[in-house]
Each structure stands twice: as C-alpha cells, then as structure tokens.
Amino acid sequence: MEPAYRGLGRCACAFWLAVAFDIFGLLILLLGVFADVFFYDFLIYAGAIIIFLSLIWWVFWYTGNIEVPPAELEDDVGLLKKDKGGSGGIGGAVRRLSSRVSSGIRSSLRRNGGPPRVGSSAHARVARQPENLPVALATMTPREDTPHTVSAAVDCDVAMPHTTTETSPT
Template sequence: MSTSVLVEPVMEKSYAGVGRCKCSFWFAVAHDILGVLIMMVGVFGGLIIHDLFIYAGAIIIFLSLIWWVFWYSGNIDVPPEELEDDVGKMKLKNRRLSRVVRRVSSRLSSRIRDSLRRGDRNNSNPVNVGTEMGLSTIYNTTIQSPSREITRDTLSV
C-alpha cells in the first residue's frame, strides 16, 4: 500500500527595503548618527575637552561597523540547491579532495602522535626518580629543593 505525497517547492520570501535584519540596520544607523553628532560637538562646540568628543564620536562610528556586518551577513541569500546536508550529500567534485585532505591529515597527526610517544619513552629516566634536582632560572642560578618537601615522581604512560 503506497501513498503519494505532493511536495510543493519552497519559495523564499523576498524582502523589500532594508532586508531581513531591520534591527541591525537601525542600530547601525543610530550609532552612525550618534557618532557624527558627538564628533560635531567636539569640532564645533568650542569646549575645552573637544578632543574627547572627537575621539568618542570616531569610536562610536567605528563600533557601528559591527552592526553593519550583522546586517550585511544576515541578508546574504543562499540558493536552496547549495544548502546541503554535510553528512551524506557531498558533491562529487569535492569528494576526492576531501578524501585526500583527510588522508594527509590522519597521516600527519599519527606521525606527530607516534613521535611524541617515542620521545616520552626515551626521555623517561627511572634512575632520577626521587633524587634531589635543582631548578634553573633565566639568571643561571640554581635553587636546591630541601629534602623535607614532598617530591613528585614523573608518570610515564
């Protein structure tokens, strides 16, 4: 017993005017206007601390760029064909490249891991465990640890 299901194509809603992210747009415009007003008070106000107002206005205008980036990135349209699931729907032309990159990455990480493991085995010296050792500083002086303190043994895995 099979039933047919009708799937209608999804049409994206077109946005007129400032786009989808109206809040980010108006925050950006408000920061720009506020920054210009504060800067103009510093330039034409005749105050003693005019440079403070000029710098504060410039900083507020600079921070409005954050809202402009939010607005712009929120209005980027991606076609539905490019919105694919990452798990099983890789494009054929990218499949070979991703296999090569994964293979190189796994080989490189296994080499690094093996070299670190070999380095730990060669550097672990059980003769020095529990003996008194000095600490060297950047001034080439040695500080001896008193024998009353607890000594820490290195753990080799």
C-alpha cells in the same frame, strides 16, 4: 515556506544599531566642532570612534543579508550537485578514493584503540630517567687557599671555591 523579507532584510536589529551609532557619533562629533567647550577635541575623537564602530554593525547587517543559492553551497556544507553527476568522472573517483582512505584510517584507529598517547608510548618509557641518583659526598675541613671538591658516584670531580656565609643579627 520561508518568510519573505522586505526592506531591511533578515537583520533589522543590526541595521538599527548601525544607524543609531552613526547618529550618536555624528551628534557628538558636531558638538565637539561647534560647541564652545574646553574638551572639544575629546568630543571630536569620540564621535569619530563611534562612527567607526558603527561599521561593525553595517558589516553584520550586510553579511547577514547575503543569500547564496543551494547550488553554490555544494562543498561548503556537504551538499552534492545532482545534475553534474557527483559519482562520475575524475571528481567522483577522487571522492570515492578519499572516502575509502579515511574510512580505512578510522577503522584501523578503532581496532588499535585510538591514536597513541604520549605518556604510554615505547620511546617515552625508554627516555624516562631514574628519579633518585645515588651521590656520595665527603666531609672535609675547609682551607682558605684550596678549592673544595665534591665527588659524585659517577667519578667526576667538581672544583668549588671556598665561600663564607654572613648572617645578620635578627
């Protein structure tokens, strides 16, 4: 048997927190309005923010006290209505078809060892590049007027301008 909630409902803690935030925020706001202090604007804004934050507790209290009859929870939590014939009609046919398709998919995944992994699929093995590529480099003496070329094993020449490196004494 469910306990009978009277007055504040199930979420009395959220209710009292909301009331406390409202009272505290109102006191700070009124202190900022009527007190003769140089930081009155801070008190006014802080009181308004605290009152705004009390809305969170009011929403918690309100939503915590919403009562939904089990008849309306049918599809939300997996309960089926027995009075409307859950296994007949178009809804029942769709439900049976859906359960057959999902159980078929589940059984095929179990049979095949689960969904394919990214690292072990065939297209990932084909797309993998070799780690070390052979590169042939030639040693040349630099000239001031001609650009340097580097020949790779794939027969492409890349022209590189001559650069000098300056080092600073340490």
